[in-house]
Each structure stands twice: as C-alpha cells, then as structure tokens.
Amino acid sequence: MAATSTALLGCSRTEPSGTGGDAGGAGNLLEQAKERGYLTVGFAGEAPYAYQDGGELTGQAPAVHREIWKALGIDELRGVQVEFGQLIPGLNAKRFDVVAAGMFILPERCAQAQFSEPVYVAPQAFLVPNGNPQQITDYKSVASSGITLGVMPGAVEGIHAKKQGVTKLVEVASQRDALSALKANRVQAFALTSISLRNMLEQEQDSGLTLTEPFTPVIDGKEQLGAGAAVFRKENNAMREAFNGELAKLKESGKLLELIQPFGFGPETIPPADLTTEKLCQG
Incomplete structure (x- = not known):
C-alpha cells in the first residue's frame, strides 16, 4: 500500500532523507x-502522540523531539x-531519519530497529458502547465474549490480543x-492506549461510547508494560546516544512532564528509573 507523505512546519514539500548511518561513507x-x-521524522497521525493540527506536526512525540x-x-x-x-519499514528504507510516533518498545521491533530509552509509559483500554x-475488562474477556475487536495495523494491541x-x-x-466501525457495529470494541482513547x-x-478501566496485559506471567520511545535505524548509534543524553536531562529537570502534559500525559506516565530499553527488548 502506498503511504502518504506530508510536509509540515513551514516546508513546501517533504523530501526523502537520503541519509545513511553513523558508519561507512x-x-x-x-x-x-x-x-x-x-x-525528517516519521509519524502515523495518531493523537495525542503525533498528528497534524492546522498543517503543523504536533503531539507528545514531536514536542519531545523538537526540544x-x-x-x-x-x-x-x-x-x-x-x-x-509502515513506520519501521519506512525508517529502514530511509524515507525519514527517525520515528516520532510514541511507538512501544517490543522485542520483535527491537530486532528491526533500535529504540531510545523510554519516553513515557501507558496502559491499554477499550472504547466500547455506553454501559x-x-x-x-481485558483481552481474555474479549476472547471469551466472542465480540469483534478493532485494532490499528501493526500496533501492539493486536499482538497482545492474539x-x-x-x-x-x-x-x-x-x-x-x-x-465509524464502532458506530456501525462492525466492531464492538476498539483497543488502544488509554491516553489515545481518552483523547478520542x-x-x-455524544458518541455513545465509553472508556473501560485501563489495564496492563499479562502474558506468560509477565506484565506487558507499554513504554514508548523514539526509533532509529540500527546503524545510527550516535544519533540514538545523543537523543538519550538530552532525554535524561529532561527527565532529571522535570521538563519532560512539562512538555507532554498538554497532551494528556500525567506524572504516572513518566517511566520509572529502573525501566530500560534493554529490559524491554528482552521481553
């Protein structure tokens, strides 16, 4: 499927990055x-993580990246x-330099690209008809109910649901x-992070819809804590390390919360100090 390129922030067009790695020519x-x-940053148009507002790129991830x-x-x-x-495939095809979309750190994704340290954490939830x-309450209850669940392509919710x-x-x-799918009863629930669903x-x-209580999936006895981060190509180590250095400063100063709070992220979404990308990539 062809992807749509959008130029933002005062640019007349979006150009392919045409750039390589930290090593080699x-x-x-x-x-x-x-x-x-x-x-150049790849994003998926998912509020409040990264989306367009009046032709400008905004959201939690762009706010952090811009800083x-x-x-x-x-x-x-x-x-x-x-x-x-298409975010990771597009990144590896050098359509853009980094992903700024609030993407969760998962072992299968770590095999394809490399992540910064966690920028935020978020539980999951469902959007369902009122009542x-x-x-x-969780994916097991969805499975036993026999209803049809809506998910975003490539998103972690579909992986956990399966x-x-x-x-x-x-x-x-x-x-x-x-x-639209919920209102037409093509799906009876839609899974996403509670932050995104609350924003929706x-x-x-007067949508006739409500948000279930947020939850953290438990798979094979392990909590699947959702932690979002910036994504880089495997060869871009210097880029990632530079990002991590500045991210650590934002966390230590409290500026990180100040940047993301306008997009519905509270103190509880700041990653705990002992939560690392290395641990999350191991699963």
Whole structure:
C-alpha cells in the first residue's frame, strides 16, 4: 500500500532523507542533519502522540523531539506521515531519519530497529458502547465474549490480543475509522492506549461510547508494560546516544512532564528509573 507523505512546519514539500548511518561513507547522520538544518521524522497521525493540527506536526512525540533536537543544534522537523505498520519499514528504507510516533518498545521491533530509552509509559483500554454491554475488562474477556475487536495495523494491541486468544480482529486504518466501525457495529470494541482513547472521546461529543478501566496485559506471567520511545535505524548509534543524553536531562529537570502534559500525559506516565530499553527488548 502506498503511504502518504506530508510536509509540515513551514516546508513546501517533504523530501526523502537520503541519509545513511553513523558508519561507512555516508557519515554521521546527526552531523548531516545539523548541516542541512532539518531532521525528517516519521509519524502515523495518531493523537495525542503525533498528528497534524492546522498543517503543523504536533503531539507528545514531536514536542519531545523538537526540544531534544533543538538542544542538539537542529531547529526544524519535517514530518512524513505513513500508516503505523509502515513506520519501521519506512525508517529502514530511509524515507525519514527517525520515528516520532510514541511507538512501544517490543522485542520483535527491537530486532528491526533500535529504540531510545523510554519516553513515557501507558496502559491499554477499550472504547466500547455506553454501559460496556459485554463487560470486557481485558483481552481474555474479549476472547471469551466472542465480540469483534478493532485494532490499528501493526500496533501492539493486536499482538497482545492474539496472544490472549482473540480471534475476531479487524484492522482499522485510523482513529476516525475506528469510531465509524464502532458506530456501525462492525466492531464492538476498539483497543488502544488509554491516553489515545481518552483523547478520542474528548474530541467526539455524544458518541455513545465509553472508556473501560485501563489495564496492563499479562502474558506468560509477565506484565506487558507499554513504554514508548523514539526509533532509529540500527546503524545510527550516535544519533540514538545523543537523543538519550538530552532525554535524561529532561527527565532529571522535570521538563519532560512539562512538555507532554498538554497532551494528556500525567506524572504516572513518566517511566520509572529502573525501566530500560534493554529490559524491554528482552521481553
């Protein structure tokens, strides 16, 4: 499926990054971005993580990225919008330099790309008709109810649902499509992070829908704590380390919470100090 490219933040068009890695002839990507004056970031149009508002790239991830890259000498972000499931493939195909989409750190994703340290943590939940007629609370209850569950393509919710025995899954391309599917009863629940779902409800007045209590899936006896981070190509070590250094400063100063709070992220979404990407990549 062809992806859609969108230029943002005062740019007339989105250009492919055309950049390489930290090793080899292409040189250091961070230094290249400084020289050209901008960085290209992949995003999926999922509020409140990364989305367009009036033609401008905004959301939790761009807010953090903008602060960090500016501190590193890069003043401009150029956004490239693709479907969520195409973020890592697009990154590795060098359509953009880094992913700024609030993507969860998962072992299967760590095999394809490398992640920064966690930027936030978030539980999952369901959007359901008012009254939660099937009384679902987690993926096991969805499986036993026999209802059809909507998920985003390539998102962690679909992975967790399958591992918990959910067989009736429908992929919806966007949050707007999810709302349409719920209202038309093509799906009876939609799974996403509680942060995203709460944002959807705030934007959709009198929807006839409600949010279930947030939960953390437990698979094979392990809590699947959702932690989002920036994503880099495997060869871009210097880029990732520079990002991690500035991220640590934001966490220590309290500025990280200040940056993400306007998008519905509270103190409980700041990652605990002992939660590392290394642990999350091991599963």
